[in-house]
Amino acid sequence: MSAGAALAEVSDQGKPPPTASGAPGKGKWTPYLLLLPGALWLAVFFVVPMISLLGTSLQTGSFEEGYEQTFRFANYTEALSEYWPQFVRSFVYAGIATLLCLAIAYPLAYCIAFKSGRWRNTLLVLVIAPFFTSFLIRTLAWQTILADNGVVTGTLNALHVTDVLNFLGLTEGDRILATPLAVITGLTYNFLPFMVLPIYAALDRMDPRLIEAAQDLYCSPWKSFRKVTWPLSLPGVVAGTLLTFIPAAGDYINAQLLGSPAYRMIGNVIDSQFFRVLDYPTAAALSFTLMATILVLVSFYVRRAGTEELV
Amino acid sequence: MATTATATSVTRTPLPPPVKRPGGIIRWIREHIIQIAAAAALFYMFLPIFVVVIFSFNDPVGRYNDKWVQFSTDAWTDFCGVAGMCDSLKLSIIIALLATAATVILGTLTAFAISRYRFRGRSSGNLLIFMPMATPEVVMGSSLLALFVTLGIPRGTSTILIAHIMFCLSFVVVTVKARLASLDSRLEQAAMDLYANERTTFWRITFPLVLPGIVAAALLAFSLSFDDFIVTNFVSETTVTFPIFVWGAAQRGTPPQINVVGSLMFLISLAIILIGQVISSRRKKV
Amino acid sequence: MTDSSTVQPRSGADLNIVNVTKSFGDFVAVDDLTLTIPSGSFFALLGPSGCGKTTTLRMVAGLEEPTAGQILIGSEDVTYAKPYKRPVNTVFQSYALFPHLDIFENVAFGLRRRHVKDVKAQVEDILELTELTPLARRKPNQLSGGQQQRVALARALINRPAVLLLDEPLGALDLKLRRQMQLELKGIQTEVGLTFVHVTHDQEEAMTMADTIAVMNEGRVEQMGAPVDLYENPRTTFVANFLGQSNFFDAVLSDRAAATVSASVHGNRLGVPAARVNSPGDQVHLGIRPEKITLSASEDHAVPEGHNALSGVVADASFIGVSTEYRVDLPWGAQVTVFEQNTHHDTRIVPGANVALSWDPVHTFALDASQSVDAGIDSEVLQAVAATGS
Numbered sequence: 001m002s003a004g005a006a007l008a009e010v011s012d013q014g015k016p017p018p019t020a021s022g023a024p025g026k027g028k029w030t031p032y033l034l035l036l037p038g039a040l041w042l043a044v045f046f047v048v049p050m051i052s053l054l055g056t057s058l059q060t061g062s063f064e065e066g067y068e069q070t071f072r073f074a075n076y077t078e079a080l081s082e083y084w085p086q087f088v089r090s091f092v093y094a095g096i097a098t099l100l101c102l103a104i105a106y107p108l109a110y111c112i113a114f115k116s117g118r119w120r121n122t123l124l125v126l127v128i129a130p131f132f133t134s135f136l137i138r139t140l141a142w143q144t145i146l147a148d149n150g151v152v153t154g155t156l157n158a159l160h161v162t163d164v165l166n167f168l169g170l171t172e173g174d175r176i177l178a179t180p181l182a183v184i185t186g187l188t189y190n191f192l193p194f195m196v197l198p199i200y201a202a203l204d205r206m207d208p209r210l211i212e213a214a215q216d217l218y219c220s221p222w223k224s225f226r227k228v229t230w231p232l233s234l235p236g237v238v239a240g241t242l243l244t245f246i247p248a249a250g251d252y253i254n255a256q257l258l259g260s261p262a263y264r265m266i267g268n269v270i271d272s273q274f275f276r277v278l279d280y281p282t283a284a285a286l287s288f289t290l291m292a293t294i295l296v297l298v299s300f301y302v303r304r305a306g307t308e309e310l311v
Numbered sequence: 312m313a314t315t316a317t318a319t320s321v322t323r324t325p326l327p328p329p330v331k332r333p334g335g336i337i338r339w340i341r342e343h344i345i346q347i348a349a350a351a352a353l354f355y356m357f358l359p360i361f362v363v364v365i366f367s368f369n370d371p372v373g374r375y376n377d378k379w380v381q382f383s384t385d386a387w388t389d390f391c392g393v394a395g396m397c398d399s400l401k402l403s404i405i406i407a408l409l410a411t412a413a414t415v416i417l418g419t420l421t422a423f424a425i426s427r428y429r430f431r432g433r434s435s436g437n438l439l440i441f442m443p444m445a446t447p448e449v450v451m452g453s454s455l456l457a458l459f460v461t462l463g464i465p466r467g468t469s470t471i472l473i474a475h476i477m478f479c480l481s482f483v484v485v486t487v488k489a490r491l492a493s494l495d496s497r498l499e500q501a502a503m504d505l506y507a508n509e510r511t512t513f514w515r516i517t518f519p520l521v522l523p524g525i526v527a528a529a530l531l532a533f534s535l536s537f538d539d540f541i542v543t544n545f546v547s548e549t550t551v552t553f554p555i556f557v558w559g560a561a562q563r564g565t566p567p568q569i570n571v572v573g574s575l576m577f578l579i580s581l582a583i584i585l586i587g588q589v590i591s592s593r594r595k596k597v
Numbered sequence: 598m599t600d601s602s603t604v605q606p607r608s609g610a611d612l613n614i615v616n617v618t619k620s621f622g623d624f625v626a627v628d629d630l631t632l633t634i635p636s637g638s639f640f641a642l643l644g645p646s647g648c649g650k651t652t653t654l655r656m657v658a659g660l661e662e663p664t665a666g667q668i669l670i671g672s673e674d675v676t677y678a679k680p681y682k683r684p685v686n687t688v689f690q691s692y693a694l695f696p697h698l699d700i701f702e703n704v705a706f707g708l709r710r711r712h713v714k715d716v717k718a719q720v721e722d723i724l725e726l727t728e729l730t731p732l733a734r735r736k737p738n739q740l741s742g743g744q745q746q747r748v749a750l751a752r753a754l755i756n757r758p759a760v761l762l763l764d765e766p767l768g769a770l771d772l773k774l775r776r777q778m779q780l781e782l783k784g785i786q787t788e789v790g791l792t793f794v795h796v797t798h799d800q801e802e803a804m805t806m807a808d809t810i811a812v813m814n815e816g817r818v819e820q821m822g823a824p825v826d827l828y829e830n831p832r833t834t835f836v837a838n839f840l841g842q843s844n845f846f847d848a849v850l851s852d853r854a855a856a857t858v859s860a861s862v863h864g865n866r867l868g869v870p871a872a873r874v875n876s877p878g879d880q881v882h883l884g885i886r887p888e889k890i891t892l893s894a895s896e897d898h899a900v901p902e903g904h905n906a907l908s909g910v911v912a913d914a915s916f917i918g919v920s921t922e923y924r925v926d927l928p929w930g931a932q933v934t935v936f937e938q939n940t941h942h943d944t945r946i947v948p949g950a951n952v953a954l955s956w957d958p959v960h961t962f963a964l965d966a967s968q969s970v971d972a973g974i975d976s977e978v979l980q981a982v983a984a985t986g987s
Contacts, residue, residue, distance in 0.1 A: 030424075030428065031424045031427075031428035031430045031433075032424075032430065032432075034420045034421065034423055034424035034428075035420070035421055035424035035425070035436055037416075037417050037420060037421075038417040038418060038420060038421035038440070038480055038484070039421065039436055039439060041417060041476060041477065041480065042439055042440070042442075042443070042477065042480060043439070045455065045473055045474070045476075045477040046439075046442065046443055046451070046477055047439075048458060049451075049454035049455045049457065049458040050454050052454060052457050052458040052461055053450075053453065053454035053457045053458075055457075055461070056457040056460075056461065104348075104351075104352045104355065105352065107345050107348035107349050107352060108348070108349040108352040108353065110345055110349070111345050111346055111348075111349035112349070115345060115346060115349075121588055123353075125581070125584050125585065125588065126353060126356075126357075127353075127356070128584065129577060129580055129581045129584060130356055130357065130359075130360055130577065131534070132534045132538075132576060132577070132580035133360060133363070133573050133576045133577040133580070134537075134538050134553070134554060134557065134572070134573055134576060135538060135540075136538075136540055136554050136557040136558060136561075137363055137557060137569055137570065137572070137573035138359040138360070138363065138573070139359075140557070140561060140565060140569070141358075141359035141360075141362040141363045141366070141573075142359055143377055144362050144366060144376075144377045144378075145358060145359065145362055147377050147378070189355070189356075189359070192352070192355075192356055193356075242445070243444075246445055246446070246447055247447055247448065249447060250447025250448060250449040250450060250541075251447075251449075251541075252449065252541070253540065253541070253558075257561055266449075267447070267449045267541075270449050270453060271449070271544075274453060274456065274545070280457065280460070283453060284453065284454075284457055287449060287450050287453040287454065288450075290447060290449065290450055291446060291447070291450045294445075294446075294447065295445075298445060
């Protein structure tokens with residue numbers, strides 16, 4: 001069907017074709033005027049700072065003597081050679097946390113979408129409500145939960161689960177606090193609503209009779225999930241994983257509160273470079289590298305996952 | 312058993328014994344595995360909340376509130392007893408209110424521009440809006456700090472407010488856009504058919520129908536601003552908002568009043584959401 | 598009888614559509630259309646989807662701007678006037694009821710915008726006319742489809758527009774309700790005396806309700822007239838196939854000067870009235886509607902004097918209740934459809950039987966052979982027929 005015919009058919013259905021003045025607006029400049037305040041704010045307070053960050057990353061000097069612009073690209077190589085372990089650790093922790101988050105959130109989202117009946121709204125409220133409680137306070141609560149000799153740690157020690165976790169490098173000794181496991185637990189926990197809601201939205205849009213059709217055509221429950229439900233929920237999964245991975249990679253709160261100096265993430269490094277070491281160029285270089293790496297990873301991921309419109 | 316069919320009698324081969332409906336606990340678990348996993352997930356989500364609420368009734372020994380000592384309502388009755396906490400709360404609320412107001416206005420205008428019009432630069436505008444959501448807070452915070460330092464701008468309440476408006480904007484735009492997308496444009500055509508000009512159509516039809524989205528965006532912006540730590544920490548220097556206070560408390564000593572605030576936040580937001588549900592379901596009834 | 602004095606007809610204003618064209622890019626949706634719709638009539642724009650009827654309606658409402666041409670209501674040129682400046686109201690296909698207003702406010706909307714006094718009384722009157730009074734304070738999503746449709750009608754009607762446009766308003770209703778609403782709409786229009794312009798793809802609906810029908814195809818009017826005229830004397834194969842069903846035979850005309858023109862169909866001589874010949878040349882599609890044909894067993898020799906007659910073999914017989922639909926194979930391979938009302942049951946007429954087809958020549962029509970014999974047939978039906986290889 002030609003584009004014109006498509007437009008006519010849209011018109012036939014009573015919707016104004018996009019090129020017509022269907023929107024209740026005045027003139028040609030209306031969209032630009034409407035867009036201007038928001039776009040300007042972002043341009044000044046998001047784009048410009050990024051450029052400024054880039055600039056700062058190439059400076060030399062110290063806090064006492066002041067900084068000057070020298071286009072010193074060596075800042076990057078030095079920062080990376082010193083802090084690449086923290087970079088890797090950040091992405092590994094964020095990756096594990098994202099996968100765990102997906103594993104935990106997906107059944108919950110599935111349950112709410114298909115098996116909740118009249119409890120659906122209540123369940124959604126329950127998923128959203130914790131999000132509005134200060135996440136710092138909730139993370140502090142994990143300190144209490146995972147405390148040494150507390151209920152959780154004691155039980156796991158008694159069941160020798162901790163030995164297995166030690167073997168995997170996730171814990172040390174008989175503590176869970178101040179270990180990678182604690183940090184990952186905190187990361188997973190913080191972003192659960194961001195994973196549940198997009199997956200729920202995608203599943204909700206799906207016609208449940210498709211699953212029935214698959215079973216009618218000889219699919220076992222697992223197979224019908226793999227072949228029908230999972231692919232159709234993919235846009236939600238992609239959105240959820242992005243909303244989890246990106247902030248997790250740059251997080252330093254969980255590492256600080258639940259981890260230890262041996263397990264610092266890149267966010268901790270940037271924070272200390274800015275506020276304790278006061279080495280602004282290094283901090284800026286690290287920050288910019290983090291941003292660039294995430295952009296590259298995300299664009300590969302999104303292209304491979306094949307979803308065009310996420311927003 | 313031989314069967315002979317005659318004109319007067321017909322004997323059938325007997326039916327096989329009925330198959331017993333499979334039961335047992337293993338089967339029940341297999342059939343309900345999803346619900347079990349979901350319940351476990353919910354438990355995991357609420358465990359810290361329970362701890363927060365329970366430990367708000369604790370009377371701790373020492374600086375840290377991480378071991379249960381004894382039941383006490385002191386934290387609730389002596390709410391502002393901790394130095395600096397109530398001030399930081401007040402500041403956080405004020406900043407959140409201002410940021411919400413500004414973001415809702417800017418964001419709604421932007422959402423209308425992007426949803427309702429086709430113009431050159433629309434996709435770049437879309438990308439610009441999307442970018443803050445795809446950026447880690449460490450990067451946004453540090454870049455703003457770098458800018459303020461370079462320009463010699465002193466960091467304080469105003470810089471916090473600027474930063475909050477910046478990162479809340481994307482979320483508001485996305486929320487309002489979603490609501491706008493579900494709005495049937497034929498309703499506006501019907502209004503114009505019934506003698507409403509463009510301005511009347513907007514205020515009487517479009518705006519009331521977008522309002523729920525705007526309210527949702529406002530709630531989201533408020534909580535994002537109130538609860539923000541990382542970006543705020545970067546651009547605040549000596550100003551103390553509530554999350555910054557909690558962070559400091561994690562270093563210095565965690566009074567149970569923090570848990571009281573946490574419990575209150577949870578209860579208030581739960582109440583707001585439930586009220587919202589009741590209102591919208593009331594609208595559907597007679 | 599409810600008092601409809603508050604909804605008085607406007608003094609006669611004809612709707613004139615003059616040489617109106619609407620293009621979307623290089624696609625022409627409405628092609629140089631000229632129509633006059635007399636005031637007070639129930640007019641139907643009938644055609645398949647994509648024929649331009651809804652686009653035309655939207656141009657009259659002001660929701661779409663013509664690329665060329667003029668639209669006049671009475672003597673007022675409204676071609677480029679905004680929708681809220683026209684004395685026109687629309688009943689939308691999806692009803693487009695305002696979800697956040699109750700029924701009363703929905704219906705009162707137009708009155709309030711025009712700052713009319715005494716809104717309450719007028720709204721109550723129209724709600725009574727459309728039997729919606731107990732629902733006045735409900736919201737649209739609490740109403741059934743039929744009730745919503747009546748609200749949409751009341752909301753438009755109350756403004757006493759010079760022209761009331763209806764865009765397939767009955768499409769979403771089930772069959773029984775649709776029939777009922779068709780009669781109600783027609784009744785209201787007669788009572789209230791407004792000009793109704795009804796857009797639909799359902800030919801039965803158009804024929805039931807309208808005084809005049811314009812059959813549209815690809816942006817143009819194929820034929821316009823009263824339902825009976827269009828049905829009995831179609832001037833194009835499109836109209837013949839779109840309204841009801843038609844059987845067509847390739848024929849050659851001779852003796853065109855006579856009152857009953859002679860047509861030769863594979864050696865059979867059939868008659869067609871001169872008034873029903875719509876072809877410049879002698880090569881024609883000779884048409885006859887299935888319900889006009891009578892079937893009888895060949896051996897009865899029961900064909901009346903002067904009737905057109907053909908013989909064939911029954912291929913299929915489907916009992917429909919009211920009638921039986923027969924498909925009869927003719928000697929030269931073509932197939933004819935016959936609808937026989939089930940007033941008598943001849944057990945000999947079964948698949949395989951030899952039958953005689955006959956009809957009064959007065960029902961025959963002849964159309965230009967250059968037109969496609971499949972025009973106006975639903976394309977899905979065509980494909981299905983082709984697939985069965987019949």
